[in-house]
Amino acid sequence: MGTSTQEAPEEGAEAEDAGTGDSAALRERRREQRGWYFYDWANSVFSTSVLTVFLGPYLTEVTKAAADADGYVHPLGIPVRAGSFFPYAVSASVLLSVLVMPLAAAVADRTGRKKPLLGAAAYLGAGATTGMFFLDGERYLLGGLLLVVANVSFAVSVVLYHAFLPQIAPPEERDAVSSRGWAFGYASGALVLVVNLGLFLGHESLGVSQSTGVRICLASAGLWWGAFTIVPLLRLRERPASGTHGPPGRTALGEGFKQLRGTLRELRRYPLTLLFLLAYLLYNDGIQTVITQASVYGSESLGLEQTTLIGAILLVQLLAVAGALLLGRLAARFGAKRTILGSLAAWTVAVSAAYFLPPGEPVWFYALAAGIGLVLGGSQALSRSLFSQLVPAGKEAEYFALYEVSDRGTSWLGPLLFGLTYQLTGDYRYAILSLVAFFVLGFALLARVPIGRATAAVGNVAPGRI
Numbered sequence: 001m002g003t004s005t006q007e008a009p010e011e012g013a014e015a016e017d018a019g020t021g022d023s024a025a026l027r028e029r030r031r032e033q034r035g036w037y038f039y040d041w042a043n044s045v046f047s048t049s050v051l052t053v054f055l056g057p058y059l060t061e062v063t064k065a066a067a068d069a070d071g072y073v074h075p076l077g078i079p080v081r082a083g084s085f086f087p088y089a090v091s092a093s094v095l096l097s098v099l100v101m102p103l104a105a106a107v108a109d110r111t112g113r114k115k116p117l118l119g120a121a122a123y124l125g126a127g128a129t130t131g132m133f134f135l136d137g138e139r140y141l142l143g144g145l146l147l148v149v150a151n152v153s154f155a156v157s158v159v160l161y162h163a164f165l166p167q168i169a170p171p172e173e174r175d176a177v178s179s180r181g182w183a184f185g186y187a188s189g190a191l192v193l194v195v196n197l198g199l200f201l202g203h204e205s206l207g208v209s210q211s212t213g214v215r216i217c218l219a220s221a222g223l224w225w226g227a228f229t230i231v232p233l234l235r236l237r238e239r240p241a242s243g244t245h246g247p248p249g250r251t252a253l254g255e256g257f258k259q260l261r262g263t264l265r266e267l268r269r270y271p272l273t274l275l276f277l278l279a280y281l282l283y284n285d286g287i288q289t290v291i292t293q294a295s296v297y298g299s300e301s302l303g304l305e306q307t308t309l310i311g312a313i314l315l316v317q318l319l320a321v322a323g324a325l326l327l328g329r330l331a332a333r334f335g336a337k338r339t340i341l342g343s344l345a346a347w348t349v350a351v352s353a354a355y356f357l358p359p360g361e362p363v364w365f366y367a368l369a370a371g372i373g374l375v376l377g378g379s380q381a382l383s384r385s386l387f388s389q390l391v392p393a394g395k396e397a398e399y400f401a402l403y404e405v406s407d408r409g410t411s412w413l414g415p416l417l418f419g420l421t422y423q424l425t426g427d428y429r430y431a432i433l434s435l436v437a438f439f440v441l442g443f444a445l446l447a448r449v450p451i452g453r454a455t456a457a458v459g460n461v462a463p464g465r466i
Contacts, residue, residue, distance in 0.1 A: 032168045033177050035235025039161045040185035042228035043122070045221040046129055046154055048189030048317065049196050051090075052291075053310065058214045059086045059135070059143045066138035075141055082140075089144040093151035098405050104156045105401035106263065108163065112240050114397060115233060118160040122229040125153030129222030133215045150222075159404050161232075163397035166388045167239055171455075172463040175336050178385035179328025182377040183321045190317035192224055197310065263398045272454035273390040275445060277402065280383055283344055283442025286435050287379065289414025290351060290372065293432070297354065298365055301428035308362045312369040319373030327378025336386045337451050343379040344443040346371070348436055355433045389451065392458045414438060 060083055067073050067082040074080070080088060104121070108114045128150035135143045169177040196217040199206065203213035267274055298304040298312070331339040350371045357364045384403075391399040414435060422431040455462040 029168065032235055032237065033180075035232045036161070036164055036168055036177070037181045037184040038228055038231035038235075039118075039122075039157075040181040041188040042225050042232075043125075043154060043157065043161075044185035044189040045192040045224045046125065046150065048313075049193050049221045050129060050132075050150070050218055052313065053193065054196070054200075054214055054217050055132070055143075055147065056086050058211075058218075059089075059140065059147070062135060062138065062143055063140040066140050073140060075144070085140060085144065086147075089147045090151070092144075093148040093155075096148060097152050097155035100152055101155055101159050101404055102263075102398065102401040105159050105163065105397035108160055108397040109395060112238055114160050114163055115236055115238055118157055118236075119229065119233050121153045121157035121160065123226055125150045125157060126222045126226035126229065128153065129225060130219045132222070133219035135215060135218070136211060155404060159401045160397055162384060162388075162400040162403070164236055165384065166391060166393075166396050168236070171389060171461060174385040174388055174463070175331040175382055176328050178388075179324045179331070179378065179381040182324040182381035182384075186317050186320040186324065186377050188224075188228075190314060190321070192221065193314060193317060196220065197314075263395065263402075266392075266395075267402070270390070270392075270454070270457055272449055272457055273399075276387060276390055276449050276454065279442050279445035279449065280387070280403070281442075282438050282445065283347070284380070284383065285414045286347065286351075286438025286442065287376070289418055289435055289438070290347075290432075291376075293415065293418050294369075294372075297428050297432050301432075302357060302359045302361075302365060304360070304362055304365060308365065311362075312365055315366060315369045316373040316376060319370055320377035323374035324377030324381050326374070327382060330378075331382050331385075335451075336382045337446065337449070340379055340382050340386065341443060341446060343375040343382075344439050344446070346375045347379070348439045348443070350375070351432060351436050351439065355429050386451065389455045389460055389462060390458055391460075393460070 063073055063082040063085040064071070071082055072079045073082055073085060075085075104117060108117050128146045131146050132143070132150075135146065165174060165178060199217060200210070200213050203210050206213075208216070294312070295309045298309050299306070327339055327343060330342070334342075350368060353371075354368055357368065387400075387403055388396075417434050417437070418431045421434040422428055425431070452462050
């Protein structure tokens with residue numbers, strides 16, 4: 001992978017292909033990459049059907065059914081408004097994810113056993129999601145618990161999944177491989193969401209209640225997640241651990257804590273990698289806030305119906321497939337960094353345009369959704385592949401844990417700015433416009449990262465176009 005004394009896994013694969021001309025090695029790498037794509041296919045239904053569409057409104061209704069006359073529930077004796085229980089549960093899962101992800105990643109790098117840990121996290125999350133079928137009546141505490149378990153498991157599994165990217169693709173292939181993975185994920189999310197919406201809207205003709213229809217949709221996402229996780233577990237292969245094992249008797253968990261502390265200290269030696277993380281922290285926080293708050297803006301400021309908002313979500317999912325592949329091709333021609341900068345400029349234009357959307361006219365909201373869909377998958381996919389160039393060999397899981405922490409651990413910044421702006425102005429248009437700051441600042445920081453130097457600093461070899 002670079003100039004370090006320890007040969008990187010993907011460099012060995014490159015040398016085998018180039019030195020021996022053995023097409024079998026190339027076929028094996030392609031087979032492993034296709035298996036890797038399927039984890040995006042497997043897990044994306046959780047973020048789309050469960051977190052984005054169905055669980056929030058349904059869990060809120062279950063919580064309201066359990067509330068007292070004043071509209072409060074009392075988990076652990078703490079008074080909580082029924083409408084606040086779902087976001088509080090999400091916040092708890094994010095906080096726990098921030099604590100667990102780096103530790104799990106350190107253990108994975110230390111032991112060289114990414115695949116078993118990926119499988120354990122995936123099936124724990126899939127099992128918790130499938131268990132949401134039993135979320136009915138007043139079982140809001142069960143819903144909160146299953147949400148926390150599923151979301152933390154999802155976060156851990158995604159970190160380990162990302163960590164395979166530098167190992168299954170040499171530098172010049174990573175933009176394309178990462179983009180295809182995102183495209184698989186968005187295609188899966190759209191496909192399952194269409195089926196789920198058909199069940200939800202046609203529940204009466206199927207002879208089930210609306211509540212049962214939602215619970216079937218939630219459980220089906222868990223079954224889908226678990227079923228397709230089999231493919232990457234069969235096709236991905238382990239690489240030897242990079243570090244030496246600790247003294248006899250010391251647990252992998254103890255070594256994981258030690259290695260995590262070492263990684264945080266080590267990151268100070270790579271200020272350009274840290275600068276990229278800060279840039280990603282900002283612009284991805286803007287992306288996540290647009291995704292989560294767009295429905296609020298559409299309903300509260302533009303007066304759009306729920307069916308319009310769901311249709312816009314589907315449109316984003318479908319166009320994100322094409323967008324991820326398109327931006328992957330642009331990266332091959334212009335480089336990942338330039339393509340991401342271009343996507344951030346497009347995000348800035350899209351969010352600014354949202355301020356001027358006329359109320360009660362869905363066509364303009366759909367047009368905005370189309371623009372967002374075209375840059376959504378690509379900007380995320382290329383950020384993942386670009387970061388993989390800035391990771392020292394053998395530290396993939398640990399560094400991708402920090403990458404995911406910058407996503408989940410700081411996702412409160414955008415909603416906080418959005419909420420404060422609305423509180424001060426009373427206008428959601430100013431709230432959505434405030435998010436432009438994240439894309440402008442992220443663009444400015446990313447533009448200052450010399451990717452070639454940053455790649456060399458961690459001992460890697462940059463691809464021809466960056």
